[in-house]
Amino acid sequence: IIVGKKKFIDLCKKNPLTRAVRVDKFTLAALEGTLKYYLDEDKAINEIPTLRMLTTPIDKLSEKAEVLKRLICENISEDYLHIDVEDGYSEVGGGSLPMEKLPSKCIVLNIKSLSLNEFEKRLRSYEVPVIARLYKERVYFDLRTIDEEEFGLILDAIRYALEC
DSSP: OOOOHHHHHHHHHHSGGGGTSOOOHHHHHHHHHHHHHTTSHHHHHHHOHHHHHHHOOHHHHHHHHHHHHHHHHHHSOTTTEEEEEEEEEEEOOSTTOTTOEEEEEEEEEEEOSSOHHHHHHHHHHSSSOOOOEEETTEEEEEGGGOOGGGHHHHHHHHHHHHHO
């Protein structure tokens, strides 16, 4: 049911549950602004980062993975790490898709110069914390969750973690 803002606010005032979850005009305005994106699917995918990540095709992820791999290889010596691109998956998480997994591409690092736990701790302590997945003694960066604009940040965080 679609109702106007005023009518929605009036309905909320009549329900005692609204005392627990009060919705003010700013919340309604933010919700309205977000929902307007969904009227145009292409605009929603371009403007809402989560939708953009969920709908990125696997071939685009492969391209991104190769670009990030090349960037890391050009800037960090093989003495510190070995890097591969592997097929992986992204776990969508809670909400309406709690168990859903999407195919993805991952940059996988084998760290040679320090322990995996120490490397991860240093990534998280970087000025902009970087979160990676640890699995079978390797570090995974899921390209579905990394924008091209963040490649420099990822490179800097890896350098920081290796040099601390």
